[in-house]
Amino acid sequence: MFALVDVNSFFASCETVFRPDILGLPVVVLSNNDGCVIARSKEAKEIGIKMAVPYYQIKHLIKPHKIQVFSSNYPLYGDLSHRVMSILEELAPKLEIYSIDEAFLDVSGIDDLFEFGKKTRSTILKCTGLTVGVGIGPTKTLAKLANYAAKKWTKTQGVVDLSTIERQKKLMGIVPVGEVWGIGRQLSSRLEAMGVKTALDLANSNPKQMRKLFSVVLERTIAELNGESCLSLEEFTPVKQQIVCSRSFSQRITKLADMRQAISSYAERAAKKLRDEKQRCKHISVFIKTSPFNGNKHYLNEIAHGSMQAHSSDSRDIIHLSVRLLDKIWQDGQAYQKAGVILGDFSNENMVQVGLFDEFEQRKNSDELMKVIDEINLKKGRVWFAGQGTKQDWKMKQDLLSPSYTTKWKDIPIVKVK
DNA sequence: TCTGGGGTCCTAGGACCC
DNA sequence: TCTGGGGTCCTAGGACCC
Numbered sequence: 001m002f003a004l005v006d007v008n009s010f011f012a013s014c015e016t017v018f019r020p021d022i023l024g025l026p027v028v029v030l031s032n033n034d035g036c037v038i039a040r041s042k043e044a045k046e047i048g049i050k051m052a053v054p055y056y057q058i059k060h061l062i063k064p065h066k067i068q069v070f071s072s073n074y075p076l077y078g079d080l081s082h083r084v085m086s087i088l089e090e091l092a093p094k095l096e097i098y099s100i101d102e103a104f105l106d107v108s109g110i111d112d113l114f115e116f117g118k119k120t121r122s123t124i125l126k127c128t129g130l131t132v133g134v135g136i137g138p139t140k141t142l143a144k145l146a147n148y149a150a151k152k153w154t155k156t157q158g159v160v161d162l163s164t165i166e167r168q169k170k171l172m173g174i175v176p177v178g179e180v181w182g183i184g185r186q187l188s189s190r191l192e193a194m195g196v197k198t199a200l201d202l203a204n205s206n207p208k209q210m211r212k213l214f215s216v217v218l219e220r221t222i223a224e225l226n227g228e229s230c231l232s233l234e235e236f237t238p239v240k241q242q243i244v245c246s247r248s249f250s251q252r253i254t255k256l257a258d259m260r261q262a263i264s265s266y267a268e269r270a271a272k273k274l275r276d277e278k279q280r281c282k283h284i285s286v287f288i289k290t291s292p293f294n295g296n297k298h299y300l301n302e303i304a305h306g307s308m309q310a311h312s313s314d315s316r317d318i319i320h321l322s323v324r325l326l327d328k329i330w331q332d333g334q335a336y337q338k339a340g341v342i343l344g345d346f347s348n349e350n351m352v353q354v355g356l357f358d359e360f361e362q363r364k365n366s367d368e369l370m371k372v373i374d375e376i377n378l379k380k381g382r383v384w385f386a387g388q389g390t391k392q393d394w395k396m397k398q399d400l401l402s403p404s405y406t407t408k409w410k411d412i413p414i415v416k417v418k
Numbered sequence: 419t420c421t422g423g424g425g426t427c428c429t430a431g432g433a434c435c436c
Numbered sequence: 437t438c439t440g441g442g443g444t445c446c447t448a449g450g451a452c453c454c
Contacts, residue, residue: 030422031421031422031423032422032423033420033421033422034420035420035421035422036421036422038422038423052421052422053421054420054421055420055421056419056420056421057420057421059420072422215427215428215429216428216429217427217428240425241425241426242424242425242426243424243425244423244424244425245423245424246422246423246424247422247423248421248422248423291421292421293420293421337421338422340423396422397420
C-alpha cells in the first residue's frame with residue numbers, strides 16, 4: 001500500500017506560516033524574475049487567479065482584493081520541505097521524496113490507514129504549521145488519485161483511503177481522465193475524443209490496444225488504475241542524468257560582454273551542482289533565446305554541444321567551454337531574454353574511465369581547489385570567477401522577496417512580548 | 419513594458435554491426 | 437526475374453511531471 005502526502009498550496013502556505021497577520025487574505029507566489037503566478041492560496045484560487053498567469057495580467061486585482069504577492073523564496077521552501085520530509089520519515093520509515101512538497105510512503109501492514117492519515121496530518125500541522133493531504137491506495141497512481149480527492153472534497157477531512165475496489169471504482173467514475181497521474185493535456189484531449197472521459201473509462205479500456213495507439217506508459221497507467229502495481233517505491237534517489245541552469249533576465253541582453261557574464265555565472269552554478277552530486281561531466285550545451293512572445297519571427301533558439309576531452313567538474317573547464325560555445329552562437333542585434341547551460345554525460349567522480357589514447361593535461365590540484373572554493377562560499381564569504389562580473393545588471397528580478405526566516409540568522413522572526 | 423525552472427521517460431528513425 | 441534476419445546504439449523530439 002502506498003500513501004501520497006503532499007502539502008496544500010505549498011509555496012503560498014510557506015509564506016503565511018510566519019505571517020499570521022495575512023491569514024485569510026489571498027496569497028500568490030511568483031516564478032523567478034517575478035514573471036508568472038506559480039502558487040496560490042485557497043483564497044487566491046477563489047478569486048479566480050489561474051495557475052501560471054503572467055503577473056502583469058492580474059496586477060489590477062492586487063489592491064481591490066488585498067492580494068499578498070511574494071517573489072519565490074527557495075531557501076525558505078527548501079527548509080520547510082526538509083522539515084516535512086523528516087517528520088514523514090519518522091511516521092513511515094520507507095519513503096520516496098517525489099518533489100519538493102510530495103512524498104510516497106510505504107504503508108503496508110498498517111491496520112487503520114484512515115487513522116494513520118489523520119495522524120500524519122495533525123503531526124505535520126503541529127510541527128510545521130503546514131496542512132497536507134493524504135491519499136492511500138494499492139498503487140502509486142491510485143494513491144495520487146486519492147490525494148486529488150482528499151484535496152478537492154473537504155468532507156474527506158483531507159484523507160482518502162482507496163483500499164477497497166468499490167471505493168476505487170466510485171472515485172474513478174467521477175474523476176475526469178485528465179486528472180489521472182501521467183495523463184496530460186495532449187493525451188486527455190485525444191482520449192476524450194475517443195469517448196474515454198473519466199478515470200474509470202480509462203481503467204476499463206483495452207490495455208494492449210491502448211499501447212498500440214499510444215505508448216507503453218499509458219498501458220502501465222491503465223494497469224495501475226486496476227490495482228496492478230507497476231511503479232515501485234524508489235527510496236534511494238538515482239544520480240541525476242542532466243543538470244540545467246537557466247534564467248530569464250530582468251532586462252533584455254544585447255551586448256556579448258553581458259551575455260558572457262551571465263553564461264559564466266550559470267556555468268559556475270551548474271558546476272557547483274555537479275560537484276554536489278559527486279559527478280563529473282563530459283557534455284555541455286549552451287542556449288540563448290529571445291522572447292517567444294514578441295509575435296513576429298524574432299524568436300531565436302540556438303543550441304550547441306561540446307564534448308570535453310575528459311570528464312570534469314572543475315568550474316574553470318566548464319566556464320571556459322561554455323563561453324566558447326556562446327561565442328559560436330552569438331548574434332549581434334538580438335534582444336535576448338533568457339540563456340542557460342546544460343551539463344550531461346556524467347560519471348562518478350571516483351571512477352573516471354580514461355581512453356587508451358586520450359591525451360590531456362589533468363589540472364593539478366583541481367579537486368582541492370574546488371573544495372576550498374565551495375567551503376569558502378558555504379561558510380565564510382563569497383569568491384567567484386572574474387568572468388562572472390561584479391555588476392550583474394541582467395540579474396533576475398526578485399522585488400517582493402520574503403525573509404529567509406529559517407535559514408538566515410538575521411532573518412529569524414522576533415517575538416514581541418507585551 | 420511585463421510571460422519560470424528543472425527534470426524524466428519513451429519512440430522513431432538512422433547508422434551501424436554480424 | 438529473384439536480394440535475409442537479427443541486433444545495438446545514438447539522437448531529436450514529444451509527452452509528461454512538479
